[in-house]
Amino acid sequence: MRAIHAQCILCAAKYELTKLYTCEKCGGILDVIYDYHGLSKLNKAAFPGMWAYMELLPVRDPRSVISLGEGWTPLLSVPRLGENLNLNLYVKNETVEPTGSFKDRPISVAVSKARELGAKTVTTSSSGNAGASVAAYAARAGLECYIFVPASVPQDKLTQIRMYGAQVVQVGGEFSNAYHIAKEISERRGWSNLTSTFASPYPTEANKTVAYELWEQLQGELPDWILIPIASGPLLVGMYKGFCELKEIGLITKIPRFIGVQAEGCAPIVRAFMTGTKVVAWERTETIASGISDSLAGYEQDGDYTLWAIKQSNGYAIAVSDQELIRASQDLARLEGIYAETTGAASIAAVEKLMAMKIIKPTELVVSVVTGSGFKDNASYGKTLPDLPVVSSVEEAERLIDAK
Numbered sequence: 092m093r094a095i096h097a098q099c100i101l102c103a104a105k106y107e108l109t110k111l112y113t114c115e116k117c118g119g120i121l122d123v124i125y126d127y128h129g130l131s132k133l134n135k136a137a138f139p140g141m142w143a144y145m146e147l148l149p150v151r152d153p154r155s156v157i158s159l160g161e162g163w164t165p166l167l168s169v170p171r172l173g174e175n176l177n178l179n180l181y182v183k184n185e186t187v188e189p190t191g192s193f194k195d196r197p198i199s200v201a202v203s204k205a206r207e208l209g210a211k212t213v214t215t216s217s218s219g220n221a222g223a224s225v226a227a228y229a230a231r232a233g234l235e236c237y238i239f240v241p242a243s244v245p246q247d248k249l250t251q252i253r254m255y256g257a258q259v260v261q262v263g264g265e266f267s268n269a270y271h272i273a274k275e276i277s278e279r280r281g282w283s284n285l286t287s288t289f290a291s292p293y294p295t296e297a298n299k300t301v302a303y304e305l306w307e308q309l310q311g312e313l314p315d316w317i318l319i320p321i322a323s324g325p326l327l328v329g330m331y332k333g334f335c336e337l338k339e340i341g342l343i344t345k346i347p348r349f350i351g352v353q354a355e356g357c358a359p360i361v362r363a364f365m366t367g368t369k370v371v372a373w374e375r376t377e378t379i380a381s382g383i384s385d386s387l388a389g390y391e392q393d394g395d396y397t398l399w400a401i402k403q404s405n406g407y408a409i410a411v412s413d414q415e416l417i418r419a420s421q422d423l424a425r426l427e428g429i430y431a432e433t434t435g436a437a438s439i440a441a442v443e444k445l446m447a448m449k450i451i452k453p454t455e456l457v458v459s460v461v462t463g464s465g466f467k468d469n470a471s472y473g474k475t476l477p478d479l480p481v482v483s484s485v486e487e488a489e490r491l492i493d494a495k
């Protein structure tokens with residue numbers, strides 16, 4: 092393990108790599124610092140998937156690792172979708188992670204670290220996907236598990252969480268209410284709170300591995316743009332850090348430009364990007380994309396951190412409508428066979444808009460990270476499809492087929 096300590100991004104206070112949340116001195120976000128001395132390549136450990144990069148993850152003992160085979164997801168060229176858009180487009184397909192979303196990466200690291208530090212009970216607040224991940228990895232680690240979700244969580248996600256055996260607490264109102272209650276209760280009871288925003292420094296580290304994989308899968312070629320659906324944005328920040336590390340150890344010379352994509356009905360980071368101000372909590376969230384429906388109320392600094400990474404990369408931030416999200420999900424499924432939840436397809440929905448705005452150009456290499464599976468929210472899609480008639484004979488079936 093090359094991780095040496097955690098450091099506050101605001102006041103630079105240093106902390107040993109024990110049970111950590113935000114900075115005790117100023118409340119700032121903590122970042123894990125590594126010793127890159129003598130490192131000139133990505134050394135691979137004898138683990139499949141993401142844990143091959145264990146040297147640059149904050150877990151000391153390989154025996155602490157709780158894995159379901161997360162990471163090394165396919166990087167798919169999507170020529171039919173790309174042809175529609177007149178673009179050389181790739182999808183980093185995180186829908187095939189063990190529980191169906193990219194959250195398995197940060198949560199595998201968070202649960203492994205919690206176990207290494209002797210945790211008995213883990214918890215998280217979640218709009219659904221991180222909850223499923225924590226429940227699954229806690230089950231595998233034999234840890235007690237409590238998941239705090241907004242009452243609006245999609246039923247398919249709730250069922251998945253409960254099947255893993257976690258205790259679920261539904262919290263009324265917005266996601267941020269669940270966030271604050273989970274935080275308070277875990278402090279009172281001494282539980283390990285694995286909320287995968289920037290509430291603790293460890294989960295975000297796992298998101299670096301998406302950058303390492305992209306670099307390997309593109310055989311050293313770098314995307315011009317990487318599009319990522321963002322709520323508070325740890326995936327974007329983690330991937331940005333991953334590319335910075337590749338630069339630090341001399342494997343690349345430039346960093347791809349990052350585009351954060353939010354829903355029009357909840358876009359606090361996009362608004363701050365457009366107005367050149369700090370992030371202010373969103374007043375009333377309203378979007379079909381439950382995975383990125385986070386007002387950031389009470390932890391606006393998480394959004395500022397992501398905004399910082401976007402600007403550092405000379406990137407961009409954009410919001411898409413629910414209609415555009417549904418159309419992008421349909422295009423992904425019907426043209427490329429990739430079934431994503433609406434949140435996951437946000438990175439596709441934004442491409443067309445950015446091309447029309449001439450921000451993305453047809454000659455550029457673009458990677459859209461598709462973050463979660465459509466199985467996560469079957470019910471919502473079901474409502475968008477027309478009812479199907481039932482036939483009882485060959486003749487009726489033929490009439491139905493010819494009528495199409």
Ligand SMILES: [Zn+2]
Pocket residue numbers: 099100101102103104114115116117118119
């Ligand atoms: Zn501090």
